[in-house]
Amino acid sequence: MMSTARTADRLLRLHRPTQSEFRRAVKASRLVVITGLSRELSRGGSYSLDDLQNAIGEHRVEVDRRASRNTPQDPEARPNFERIPFAELRARIESEAYAGPRTYLQDDVRNLPSFHSSYQVPTYLRNTAIVRTKLWVSGKGIVTPLHYDPVEVLHWMMEGSKRWLCFQPGLRNFYPHGVHTKAPMFSKVDPTAPDMSAYPRWKHVRPIEFELHAGELLYIPAFYWHHVESTADHNVSMNYIWLASPWKNTRYFPEFVQAMPFVAWQAKKIASVRSRHSGRS
Numbered sequence: 362m363m364s365t366a367r368t369a370d371r372l373l374r375l376h377r378p379t380q381s382e383f384r385r386a387v388k389a390s391r392l393v394v395i396t397g398l399s400r401e402l403s404r405g406g407s408y409s410l411d412d413l414q415n416a417i418g419e420h421r422v423e424v425d426r427r428a429s430r431n432t433p434q435d436p437e438a439r440p441n442f443e444r445i446p447f448a449e450l451r452a453r454i455e456s457e458a459y460a461g462p463r464t465y466l467q468d469d470v471r472n473l474p475s476f477h478s479s480y481q482v483p484t485y486l487r488n489t490a491i492v493r494t495k496l497w498v499s500g501k502g503i504v505t506p507l508h509y510d511p512v513e514v515l516h517w518m519m520e521g522s523k524r525w526l527c528f529q530p531g532l533r534n535f536y537p538h539g540v541h542t543k544a545p546m547f548s549k550v551d552p553t554a555p556d557m558s559a560y561p562r563w564k565h566v567r568p569i570e571f572e573l574h575a576g577e578l579l580y581i582p583a584f585y586w587h588h589v590e591s592t593a594d595h596n597v598s599m600n601y602i603w604l605a606s607p608w609k610n611t612r613y614f615p616e617f618v619q620a621m622p623f624v625a626w627q628a629k630k631i632a633s634v635r636s637r638h639s640g641r642s
């Protein structure tokens with residue numbers, strides 16, 4: 362694993378950055394942890410499972426279901442989403458053994474109108490066309506396998522913590538699944554236990570490893586690879602995505618093209634939620 366000094370070089374930490382500091386980091390594709398904003402973003406509230414239960418009530422939430430907490434991305438199938446009452450998700454989070462199956466809430470907040478008053482959109486994004494805001498709720502040990510997003514992401518850790526392994530953009534050394542699979546921006550490599558004989562070019566990549574704690578936000582530049590493990594007993598976060606600039610899409614054109622089939626599927630999913638709840642952000 363990485364030495365902390367090198368990680369510190371490539372991970373910027375900013376306390377309450379100004380709008381222009383944030384814009385500069387986005388333009389330069391700098392990975393940034395932002396601190397000092399949680400009180401205003403949470404409107405002084407908190408995000409225990411009880412708080413979420415009170416805010417979400419009887420709504421059915423969308424969860425991704427997998428066989429285990431660290432199931433690799435299946436290149437032949439879309440994620441297995443289903444809708445269940447929040448209370449059922451909570452019971453699963455509280456009862457699933459570490460090695461058991463996984464249930465991961467990953468829902469567009471447009472589907473959760475009663476949650477809207479529980480948070481505030483970061484001021485950095487006030488003049489940005491946010492494509493989608495998603496709420497994530499997970500139990501301990503749940504892993505999102507190594508992938509990149511062809512969009513900009515701001516990930517706010519509202520409760521709990523997550524361990525991130527991030528990598529600068531690239532394709533060749535990351536062994537992504539084929540462009541015609543269902544997971545073209547997911548890597549075949551497990552960065553926590555890379556099989557060097559199957560993936561020898563992995564030796565060229567350098568992880569940026571850190572834990573994101575409750576109250577912190579992470580800006581993940583478009584096309585940055587990331588592998589994420591939930592590390593607290595329950596973990597709540599929200600991520601905002603917005604389109605990268607045409608300049609960035611051109612700079613990372615092979616990565617952009619590689620992700621297109623997945624983007625087309627995502628765009629359809631987002632559009633159908635939007636048309637069901639037109640007018641909400």
Ligand SMILES: O=C(O)CCC(=O)C(=O)O
Pocket residue numbers: 497504505510514516523581587589590600
């Ligand atoms: O938190 C996770 O499990 C994954 C989050 C992610 O991939 C993102 O915010 O882009």
